[in-house]
Amino acid sequence: MTTVRPSFGTVVEPHLPWLYSLARRLVGDPDDAEDLVQRCLLKAFRSYDRLRDVEALPAWIKQILVNCCRDYFRREGRAPDEEPLGELEGYSLYRTLAVEDPLPYSDSLHLDFLASFTTEDVWAVLDRLKGLHRIPLVLVHMEGYATEEVADMLDVPQNTVLSRLHRGRKYFERELWAYAEDQDLLREPQGASR
Amino acid sequence: MISCSQAVEQLWEYLEQELDEIRRAEVEQHLAFCRRCCGELEFARELRGFLSDAARPQLPADVEGRLTSFLDHLEDPSTDPDGSTTDATTTDGTTSTTQGDRP
Numbered sequence: 288m289t290t291v292r293p294s295f296g297t298v299v300e301p302h303l304p305w306l307y308s309l310a311r312r313l314v315g316d317p318d319d320a321e322d323l324v325q326r327c328l329l330k331a332f333r334s335y336d337r338l339r340d341v342e343a344l345p346a347w348i349k350q351i352l353v354n355c356c357r358d359y360f361r362r363e364g365r366a367p368d369e370e371p372l373g374e375l376e377g378y379s380l381y382r383t384l385a386v387e388d389p390l391p392y393s394d395s396l397h398l399d400f401l402a403s404f405t406t407e408d409v410w411a412v413l414d415r416l417k418g419l420h421r422i423p424l425v426l427v428h429m430e431g432y433a434t435e436e437v438a439d440m441l442d443v444p445q446n447t448v449l450s451r452l453h454r455g456r457k458y459f460e461r462e463l464w465a466y467a468e469d470q471d472l473l474r475e476p477q478g479a480s481r
Numbered sequence: 482m483i484s485c486s487q488a489v490e491q492l493w494e495y496l497e498q499e500l501d502e503i504r505r506a507e508v509e510q511h512l513a514f515c516r517r518c519c520g521e522l523e524f525a526r527e528l529r530g531f532l533s534d535a536a537r538p539q540l541p542a543d544v545e546g547r548l549t550s551f552l553d554h555l556e557d558p559s560t561d562p563d564g565s566t567t568d569a570t571t572t573d574g575t576t577s578t579t580q581g582d583r584p
Contacts, residue, residue, distance in 0.1 A: 294556060295552070295555065295556060296552040296553065296555070296556050299552060300549060300552060303540060303545060303548050303549070304539070304540040304545075305537070307538070307540045307544060307545075307548070308537040308538045308539070308540065311538040312537075312538065317541075317544075320538075321544050321547065321548070324548060325548065325551055328548070328551060328552060328555065329555065332555045332556075376490075377486060379489060379521065380524070380528075381520060381521045381524040381525075382521075385520075397523075397524050397527060398527060401527060401528070401531045404531075406535055406536040406538075409531075409532075409535045410535075410538065424532070427497075428529060428532040428533055429532055429533060429535060431533070434497070434499065449494070449499070452493070453490075453493070456493055456528075460528070
């Protein structure tokens with residue numbers, strides 16, 4: 288008896304919310320994220336007949352999305368060379384907060400600093416990172432993948448992922464502080480509306 | 482014993498349990514004696530949670546509408562990507578053979 292394969296749209300549509308949210312986390316800009324998802328859907332549609340097990344669709348289409356994301360950064364010329372971290376190597380947001388003491392009345396300075404960021408602020412900070420560093424940071428620390436899995440997804444050695452993660456975290460810490468200063472996040476008392 | 486900068490550099494890997502036995506022991510030995518680096522470790526733990534707990538961007542209704550229409554268009558090219566039906570000849574995009582991605 289021949290099994291009727293469900294239509295592509297039927298199996299993919301329930302996954303649109305997380306596909307979009309992943310795209311949004313990876314590339315930042317909402318329009319670019321939507322475009323990325325469309326590219327992903329087109330590629331997946333063209334390969335759907337070759338997907339042997341429809342149950343494997345989530346992992347399969349996520350891989351397609353990540354591949355499209357890599358193409359996106361290459362096409363947009365956003366594949367920067369790996370520059371030495373230089374002074375950033377020794378940067379510590381923990382130390383910066385302790386020295387600058389931006390919340391002098393706080394009993395839990397570091398927690399209160401992080402609490403001053405909304406979700407939109409976090410995305411804005413992530414958007415300041417180059418794709419080379421944002422992608423592994425999102426995949427490991429937001430999507431929960433192991434570095435070995437990310438290495439496989441990005442088709443690079445695991446050590447490369449670890450190196451990009453290390454840099455990404457440094458840039459992320461630095462940009463958290465820079466963003467907080469730029470946006471005056473620490474100017475108002477805790478609890479005041481923004 | 483390793484220095485503070487050496488310990489701090491490895492804290493995230495330590496939290497991710499990605500250090501080998503020797504390096505993990507070195508970090509733990511340092512943390513046993515260095516209060517400042519214990520603070521760094523705690524902040525790294527908070528920052529990890531900060532990232533992992535960041536809410537997922539929601540799919541806006543208008544974007545969902547466009548993506549759903551796009552799916553309809555892929556399966557029925559006589560449908561415009563905006564969802565309306567046209568008499569236009571089907572466009573290419575449904576029969577070409579491309580290199581698929583790894584499942």
